[in-house]
Amino acid sequence: MSGHEFQSFFPESGTVDMTDTTTNIDDTTFAELRQLASRYPEARSALLPMLHLVQSVDGRISPAGIEACAEVLGITAAQVSGVATFYTMYRRRPGGKHHIGVCTTALCAVMGGDALLEQVSEKLGIQPDETTPDGKFSLERLECNAACDFAPVMMVNWEFMDNMTPDKAQKLIDDLAADAEVKSTRGATITSWREAERVLAGFPDGRADEGPSAGEASLLGKSIADEKGWAAPKGGKS
Amino acid sequence: MVDKLTPVLSANWGTDNSWKLATHQAAGGYQAVAKALKMTPAAVTDVVKDSGLRGRGGAGFPTGMKWSFVPKDNPNPKYLVVNADESEPGTCKDMPLLLASPHTLVEGMIIASYAINCHTAFVYIRGEVLHVHRRMQQAVAEAYAAGYLGKNILGSGYDLDIVVHAGAGAYICGEETALLDSLEGRRGQPRLRPPFPAVAGLYASPTVINNVESIASVPSILNNGAEWFGSMGTEKSKGYTLYSLSGHVARPGQFEAPLGITLRELLDLAGGVREGHELKFWTPGGSSTPILTAEHLDVPLDYEGMAGAGTMLGTKALQIFDETTSVVRTTLRWTEFYKHESCGKCTPCREGNWWMVQMLRKFEAGQAAVGDVDKLLDVASNIGGKSFCALADGAVACVTSAIRHFRSEFEDGYSTPAWELFPYGRSALFEVPETQGAHA
Numbered sequence: 001m002s003g004h005e006f007q008s009f010f011p012e013s014g015t016v017d018m019t020d021t022t023t024n025i026d027d028t029t030f031a032e033l034r035q036l037a038s039r040y041p042e043a044r045s046a047l048l049p050m051l052h053l054v055q056s057v058d059g060r061i062s063p064a065g066i067e068a069c070a071e072v073l074g075i076t077a078a079q080v081s082g083v084a085t086f087y088t089m090y091r092r093r094p095g096g097k098h099h100i101g102v103c104t105t106a107l108c109a110v111m112g113g114d115a116l117l118e119q120v121s122e123k124l125g126i127q128p129d130e131t132t133p134d135g136k137f138s139l140e141r142l143e144c145n146a147a148c149d150f151a152p153v154m155m156v157n158w159e160f161m162d163n164m165t166p167d168k169a170q171k172l173i174d175d176l177a178a179d180a181e182v183k184s185t186r187g188a189t190i191t192s193w194r195e196a197e198r199v200l201a202g203f204p205d206g207r208a209d210e211g212p213s214a215g216e217a218s219l220l221g222k223s224i225a226d227e228k229g230w231a232a233p234k235g236g237k238s
Numbered sequence: 239m240v241d242k243l244t245p246v247l248s249a250n251w252g253t254d255n256s257w258k259l260a261t262h263q264a265a266g267g268y269q270a271v272a273k274a275l276k277m278t279p280a281a282v283t284d285v286v287k288d289s290g291l292r293g294r295g296g297a298g299f300p301t302g303m304k305w306s307f308v309p310k311d312n313p314n315p316k317y318l319v320v321n322a323d324e325s326e327p328g329t330c331k332d333m334p335l336l337l338a339s340p341h342t343l344v345e346g347m348i349i350a351s352y353a354i355n356c357h358t359a360f361v362y363i364r365g366e367v368l369h370v371h372r373r374m375q376q377a378v379a380e381a382y383a384a385g386y387l388g389k390n391i392l393g394s395g396y397d398l399d400i401v402v403h404a405g406a407g408a409y410i411c412g413e414e415t416a417l418l419d420s421l422e423g424r425r426g427q428p429r430l431r432p433p434f435p436a437v438a439g440l441y442a443s444p445t446v447i448n449n450v451e452s453i454a455s456v457p458s459i460l461n462n463g464a465e466w467f468g469s470m471g472t473e474k475s476k477g478y479t480l481y482s483l484s485g486h487v488a489r490p491g492q493f494e495a496p497l498g499i500t501l502r503e504l505l506d507l508a509g510g511v512r513e514g515h516e517l518k519f520w521t522p523g524g525s526s527t528p529i530l531t532a533e534h535l536d537v538p539l540d541y542e543g544m545a546g547a548g549t550m551l552g553t554k555a556l557q558i559f560d561e562t563t564s565v566v567r568t569t570l571r572w573t574e575f576y577k578h579e580s581c582g583k584c585t586p587c588r589e590g591n592w593w594m595v596q597m598l599r600k601f602e603a604g605q606a607a608v609g610d611v612d613k614l615l616d617v618a619s620n621i622g623g624k625s626f627c628a629l630a631d632g633a634v635a636c637v638t639s640a641i642r643h644f645r646s647e648f649e650d651g652y653s654t655p656a657w658e659l660f661p662y663g664r665s666a667l668f669e670v671p672e673t674q675g676a677h678a
Contacts, residue, residue, distance in 0.1 A: 039401055040401065041315070041358055041441065042422070042441055044422060044423035044424075045403075045421055045422055045423050046423065047423030047424075048365075048403070048404060048405065048406050048420065048423065049403065049404055051406065052365070052404060052406065073423070082425060083423065083424060083425055086408065086425040086426065086581075087365075087405075087406035087407050087408050087426075088406070088407030088408065088578075089365050089366065089406040089407035090406055090407075101366075104571070105327045105571060105572070105575050106327060106525065106557075106567075106568045106571040106572050106575075107327065107328060107484060107485050107557050107559075109567075109571050110485075110559065110563055110567070110568060110571075110662075110665045110666070111485065111486075111665065111666060111667050112666035112667050112668055112670065114662065115663075115666060115668075115670040115671075142366075143325070143327075143409070143575055143578070143579070144325060144326070144327040144328070144329070144575070145366055145367070146324045146325065146329060146330045146332070146333040146364070146367065147330050147333065148327075148328050148329070148330045148482065148484035148485070148490075148555065148557065149330055149482055149483065149484045149490040149491050149492065150330075150490075151484055151485070151490070151667075152667065155366065157368065158365070158366050158367060158368040159368050159369060160367075160369070165667075165668050166668060166669075184369065186337060186369065187368060187369035188368075188369060188372070196368045199368060199371055199372060199375075200365050200368065200371055200404040201404070202375070202402070202404070204372065204375045204376065204379075205372070207372055208257070208369075208372040208373050208375065208376035209255070209257075209258070209376075211369060213251055213252065213253060213254070213255070213256040213257060213337070213338045214251040214252065214256070214334055214337060214338040215334070216491070217489075217490050217491035217492065218248070218251055218334040218337075218338065218491065218492050219248075219251055219252050219491070219492075220489055220490075220491030220492060220493070220508070221243050221245065221248060221481075221491060221492050221493035221494050221495070221507070222243075222245045222248045222249065222251060222252055222492075222494070223252070224243060224493075224507055225241070225243040225244075225245050225494075228241075228242075228243075230241035230242055230243045230244070231241060231244065231245065232240075232241075232244035232245065232246045232249075232470065232478060233240060233244075233466060233469050233470065235458075235461060235462030235463065235466050
């Protein structure tokens with residue numbers, strides 16, 4: 001990772017691969033796409049969730065997925081791909097079973113994120129935005145994921161992996177590779193990237209009750225206040 | 239005398255199953271909804287206006303006033319959209335709130351929707367936070383089942399639907415008009431104003447867009463009164479808020495305090511800068527707010543205090559960097575972020591951030607030409623204020639403020655790589671091999 005020459009960190013987004021026409025989209029998918037469209041006052045509002053659903057079915061934004069969204073919404077395929085190519089989460093090529101993100105925005109980078117990305121990249125044998133040949137892992141150089149008080153941060157299938165170290169990163173990848181049970185530090189048991197995409201599309205997986213209320217850092221101010229007997233003023237009325 | 243920390247939003251974050259309806263109700267949840275639905279919508283808006291609550295997402299616009307801008311005579315439906323696209327580098331308060339206490343937001347959304355006569359409300363959550371979606375989806379489902387959402391809420395005759403919506407990885411969608419375009423199923427690009435969203439927002443209808451924390455603060459104001467809220471904070475910056483400390487501090491985390499607390503006070507609570515090190519620079523509210531240094535430790539962290547120091551309160555994301563940190567490296571990394579996140583609509587932002595990255599890479603590598611600092615400032619001056627939205631201004635602010643406070647460090651980039659002046663491993667929290675983590 002020299003980083004000096006010009007390069008896009010996000011080559012996976014920005015285009016749709018029209019050469020790979022394979023798809024798993026079937027009648028059930030169409031029914032679910034229509035269901036998403038019906039949740040909004042204007043159907044087109046469902047397009048982002050619909051594209052998440054396409055990814056959960058096809059593992060990427062497929063040409064068939066684009067056509068399906070266009071058909072359900074009554075817009076053109078060009079309009080759909082224009083949207084799909086704008087957003088970083090939509091992939092041109094299939095993501096791995098587990099999508100690994102390492103945050104390298106300034107704060108995480110400085111705190112060790114750069115080193116973690118290099119380590120994980122080396123261990124997986126792929127660069128950011130690539131997928132391992134066995135389809136098990138894809139890797140992404142993340143931008144700030146709203147967990148800075150837990151830096152350095154990694155994500156697996158968009159679940160928080162807080163306060164990472166080289167040892168923890170090593171074990172995380174080993175465990176995922178061995179299909180051992182892995183739990184997010186502030187989330188559920190890790191399933192797969194595609195299952196995550198289905199939840200983001202708006203189909204709950206029943207795992208909301210897993211994991212803690214909050215991480216230690218989130219509770220720090222509250223616990224100091226409790227220690228010192230500090231609280232907000234008593235309300236006049238409730 | 240108000241206590242130094244005043245947990246309200248975070249008061250129940252440590253409770254078991256804090257995210258569930260039953261837990262929320264046991265702590266008095268949804269009482270504010272019952273109360274609000276017995277008032278007139280105008281009276282609800284007045285309480286929020288009187289409280290002095292200002293937007294917690296960065297701009298600090300008075301929340302109640304925003305609600306009152308919704309025209310009553312417009313025949314179109316009215317919409318409430320909650321901005322949960324928390325992506326500003328350093329910002330990490332709304333996601334823990336939604337994980338631990340999603341019902342506080344649902345409750346606030348019901349009250350705000352009622353106040354503006356809205357019957358369909360949306361919460362736009364960034365996509366990259368799976369568990370936040372799960373908790374929010376479940377909270378909304380629970381609220382429907384309990385009769386807090388849907389038809390005839392609590393027998394009041396008032397109807398409301400809430401849609402939980404996922405973004406897909408675009409920082410720009412935190413900008414309110416880009417968020418609206420994204421929520422309409424388009425590329426997230428900002429709109430020219432006027433018309434303002436209050437007049438022509440979602441589907442060209444009157445729309446209020448508020449930050450998560452702003453809306454989540456509403457139930458406590460309804461429960462305890464405007465005066466109670468105003469008893470915390472400063473004259474023009476009223477109430478409590480979430481401050482997030484991250485980076486080189488002994489104990490990073492969330493601190494809920496009255497507006498106007500200082501970084502020195504917060505650092506004391508957080509155990510100070512990490513052991514053996516000292517503060518070099520910090521952001522008051524994310525990377526888009528101009529950086530400050532140790533000389534600003536005692537400036538009140540409120541809207542006016544930060545404006546007086548030439549910066550902004552922003553999202554109250556206090557990112558702390560110690561003396562091991564290269565300002566050039568940090569600035570480059572933030573600029574790379576803005577370059578990628580520029581939506582491409584405005585040429586100064588799209589091209590300008592690209593050029594600033596090219597230049598900053600040379601500074602980092604010690605290969606900048608003598609005089610490039612002024613050239614960089616010149617490029618910056620052609621970006622800021624010359625684009626549709628505030629992304630460009632934020633991108634420029636981190637560069638110009640870094641040069642203002644640390645010009646000589648940039649001039650060192652004429653001859654010496656940043657990683658030689660500030661070996662990158664020293665900033666990390668763990669041992670980093672010489673060959674790793676540096677652009678060496």
